[in-house]
Amino acid sequence: MVASSANRIAERLRTGERSFSFEFFPPKDEAGEEQLWKAIEALEPYAPTFVSVTYGAGGSSRDHTIRVTGRIARETSLLPMAHLTIVGHTVAEIDAVLDEYAAAGVDNVLLLRGDPKGGPTREWTPTPGGLTYAEELVKHVAARGGFDIGVAAFPERHPASPSCDFDADVLVAKARAGAQFAITQMFYRAEDYFALVERVRDRGVDIPILPGIMPILNLAAIKRQGELIGTSVPDDIVARIERHGEDKDAVRAEGIAVAAELCEELLAGGAPGLHFITLNRSTATLEIFDRLNVRV
Numbered sequence: 001m002v003a004s005s006a007n008r009i010a011e012r013l014r015t016g017e018r019s020f021s022f023e024f025f026p027p028k029d030e031a032g033e034e035q036l037w038k039a040i041e042a043l044e045p046y047a048p049t050f051v052s053v054t055y056g057a058g059g060s061s062r063d064h065t066i067r068v069t070g071r072i073a074r075e076t077s078l079l080p081m082a083h084l085t086i087v088g089h090t091v092a093e094i095d096a097v098l099d100e101y102a103a104a105g106v107d108n109v110l111l112l113r114g115d116p117k118g119g120p121t122r123e124w125t126p127t128p129g130g131l132t133y134a135e136e137l138v139k140h141v142a143a144r145g146g147f148d149i150g151v152a153a154f155p156e157r158h159p160a161s162p163s164c165d166f167d168a169d170v171l172v173a174k175a176r177a178g179a180q181f182a183i184t185q186m187f188y189r190a191e192d193y194f195a196l197v198e199r200v201r202d203r204g205v206d207i208p209i210l211p212g213i214m215p216i217l218n219l220a221a222i223k224r225q226g227e228l229i230g231t232s233v234p235d236d237i238v239a240r241i242e243r244h245g246e247d248k249d250a251v252r253a254e255g256i257a258v259a260a261e262l263c264e265e266l267l268a269g270g271a272p273g274l275h276f277i278t279l280n281r282s283t284a285t286l287e288i289f290d291r292l293n294v295r296v
Contacts, residue, residue: 036280054083084109142178151175188231188237215285241254
């Protein structure tokens with residue numbers, strides 16, 4: 001079954017209107033479920049271009065991702081996109097997941113290789129009967145049909161990559177394999193994003209590249225995550241946040257201000273929109289929206 005263009009992310013991005021989107025993760029318990037749906041309820045009135053739901057390492061949240069994206073499709077006005085990785089899956093299992101997404105009314109997928117056990121810098125070992133690269137997954141899903149396809153992009157060098165140019169080559173290969181848009185890993189320097197876009201455009205590929213935004217609400221946590229995924233926090237931003245010491249409210253306010261400034265610079269520079277990594281909470285995103293004068 002082919003979805004209507006109104007239910008396709010790539011079609012919405014092609015209109016040229018500024019895109020705003022939100023990323024959630026599948027809850028692990030009842031309290032997390034309640035928190036997730038409170039966030040969805042708070043953000044729905046902002047009519048985002050789409051929302052996405054992540055996929056746990058090795059498919060660990062597969063059933064939850066299918067359930068959450070299906071419920072979003074059925075019970076809200078939001079357009080859901082489900083993540084899918086190749087870690088721990090055979091091709092047959094990948095097809096089964098895609099069948100479940102389609103049956104749940106989810107017609108948009110973000111296709112990722114995913115990280116090996118222990119993190120992205122660990123040696124990659126393909127699953128027997130599975131795939132090795134995200135590009136292969138994109139080709140497979142594109143040949144199958146029925147889905148709009150997004151992929152990951154890296155403004156800073158991927159931890160397992162030899163260079164930013166290599167990362168651009170990988171993104172270009174995924175686009176030529178059938179990817180229709182990309183979403184970046186979080187980052188904190190607008191120039192890193194614009195440099196990535198320039199590298200990709202220089203290679204003849206013009207797919208929309210949406211910047212991924214995660215405000216710094218806890219500096220130590222962001223640093224730890226950044227070390228795993230290859231994202232650095234610039235010294236000047238660290239200094240801005242550290243000057244508030246143990247004042248959590250002031251640290252949070254500074255993190256929101258930093259994120260809003262980044263968003264303003266990205267939009268002024270021509271970014272097609274913003275993709276907010278919400279951590280299943282709405283407040284920080286809404287505060288950034290308020291600073292950007294985004295209204296319902």
